[in-house]
Structure formats: C-alpha cells, structure tokens
Amino acid sequence: MGLFNFIKGEFLEVVHWEDDSQDTMVYKFPMTDKQQIKENAQLIVRPSQVAIFVYQGQIADVYEPGKYTLHTDTMPILTSLSNWKYLLENHFKTDVYFVNTKQFINQKWGTTNPIMLRDAEFGILRLRGFGVYSFRVDEPVTFLKEVFGSNKFYTVDKINEHLKSLIVSTVTDSIAEAKIPAIDLAMQYDEIGMMTQTKIDERFSVYGLTISDFAIENISLPESVEQAIDKRTQMGALGDMNKYMQYQAAEALRDAAQNEGGGMAGMGAGMGAGMGIGKMMTDAMNQANTPQNTPQNTTSNNSNATDNGSKRVNCPSCQHQVEAGVKFCPECGASMKKMCIHCQAELKGDPKFCPECGGKQALEGTCSKCGETYEGNPKFCPHCGESTKG
DSSP states (O other): OOHHHHHHEEEEEOOOOOOOOEEEEEOOOOOSSSSSSEEEEEEEEEEEEEEEEEEEEEEEEEOOOOEEEEETTTOOHHHHOHHHHHHOOOOEOOOOOOOEEEEEEEEEEEEEEEEEEEETTEEEEEEEEEEEEEEEOOOOOOOOHIITTTSSEEETTTHOOOHHHHHHHHHHHHHHHTTOGGGGGGGHHHHHHHHHHHHHHHHHGGGGGGEEEEEEEEEEHHHHHHHHHHHHHHHHOOOOOOOOOOOOHHHHHHHHHHOOOTHHHHHHHHHHHHHHHHHHHHHHHHHHGGGGGOOOOOOOOOOOEETTOOOEEEOTTOEEEETOOSBTTTTTOOOOBBBOTTOOOOOOSSSSSSSTTTOOOOEEEETTTTTTEEEEOSSSSSSTTTOOOO
C-alpha cells in the first residue's frame, strides 16, 4: 500500500449510515483507533436519523437530517471541547452515533402472569390480555445517555422486554382505575387503550422514547367465568323453561333407549330422573312466581269432601281440586298456600275476612243455568255442573 493510499484510508471524508435493518435503534459509525475525520469532510444524515458526536465521553454536536460540511463553524461544541483547530488543522478524533428516529411498529405485548381484578359480579378474577404498540426515539440525546451507553449498535429486542413490563403494569392500573365490569371490558378496549397510552408515554419519556400507538386486542376472562356466561346466554335463549325441561326429559328417554346395556331398567331410571327434575324445576319456578298472581287468581280455598271421604281443596290459581296438605297444585304447579285475594297476605285456617286488610275472602257467583249461588271461582257450577266460564 502506497503512502497516499495509507493517508487516504486514515482520514475519513464522508460520514454516513445506510440502515439496512428494521430494528436497529442506534448505530456507532465504525472507525479504527488510527482513523480520524478530515476537516471539511461530508456528514450525511438521512431522514429518520439524528447524528450525535461524542468527544471523550461528552456529548457534543447533534445533527438533524441533512448534508453538512464538518469544520469549526458547523461544530462549535466539539471545537470548544477539543481545541483541535489550534492543534490539528487537518483532522480530528471523535465518536459518531446515528440514532434511528423512525417508528418501530407492530411490537407485541402480553401478560406473562394474569392480572388480578376485583369484579362486583364475579368476585376476584384473573385476566389475561395482549395487543400491539408502536414507539420511537423522541429525545436522541436522552436515549443515548440513559439507555444506549457505549455499545456499537442497539436493537429493539434489547429494550422490548423492559417496555413490555412497563406496559403490562400500566394496563393493570388502567383497568383497575376504570372499574369496568369484567363482562363489559370488550366494549371499552379503545377507552382503556387511550388511558393507558397517556400513562405509558409519561414512563417512556424517562428514556427519551414516546409511544405513538397502543392497542388492546383482547382481554380474556378465566375459562370458568366464560362457561358461566355461556350458561346464562343459553338460559336466556331457551325462554320457556317448562318446554325446555320437557325436551330434556325426551332426550333422556332417547338416550336411555339407545343404551344397550341399560335395557328397560335404564330407560325407567331415565324416565324417573327426567320427570323428577322437571317437577322440581316447575315447582321452584311456580313458587317464585306466586307473589305475582293477580287477585282474580288467588281466591279462597273451598273445602269439599270427595266420595271416598278424603278432604280436598280448590287450587287458588286454577280451582282444580287437590288433596288437602299438598304444597303445590299438580295441575298448574301453583303454591297451595292460602293468600288474601286483596293484599296477598298469607292466611291461616279458613277465615272469611283477611286479618291484614279486612277484605272479604269469598267471591260469590250465580249459575246461569240453575240459578244457584256459589262461592269462589270454580270452572263448573257445584250444583248442576254447568261451565261458569261460558
């Protein structure tokens, strides 16, 4: 190598960085210990880049995108630090860092451990969430001081884990402060995301970063809670529970008939189980609905003696005669408790007037056929059998 080529290799005339990667945040311009930058060399800073000159560990001049000729007029801070214009008029020694200020998009975040949340409806829940975010270097000098140090280059993956931790922590705080019911979280992703982005930006600014976009893709409930919600949805879609129980009993009969090992015994057991469950459900629902009966459906019980001598009373809802002492009517499933036809208070014994409101309990009617008077609200005249509804 000739002397001219040696000198030419030691003095740098052009300083620039062509970024051929997608995740490099900071790049240190490569120079050997013997290489120096020639005075009047060209500095090229491309769009989405910032060039920072560091002299003996101190940050000197900062250059935004553009083309520069390096001399004492364009490098005032470095000139004052090194006094190279008085010592070495043809070249100088310094470190040059290029900081990438573009947006680093489609960065993934997710909860490594579940988020604990106290919900008014479901109690304490463990939620998991994930989404995407974008960020960029907003203050190159701050980022160089606080994060980069003196590495040769710095990539996104080196800081991503720390940023994800900050995001998950902030998302947890945002969800807790919002106090949104767990079942309504899916409708509030945008609102929670905006709230979270503002908080994250404050935490990112310490490192010279800013978050340009943040999105929540999903916040998932525990599997047991999702199953409970599915059950509620199914119950609401079923509508008439009596018909549903009849359908379930028919399904049980079909399954029992198809069970080769069970035979008739299995079918009988299935029938008994289906009928028993159906009766329990019907009784429970009718009992819950009893206070909503209208005065016309809650007339007083009329005691009658059957041919075999057992005492029977009228159902307060459908007037069907049932044996005294049963709790629910086998015809309509209504409760057999005797209620005041006016105020719905429970009556003891067979009073003619309600002890709560004083209302008379016996309703009177006249048969259109035989002209006889009867009490209560029977479907047929107790004297001649004519329908009272016609």
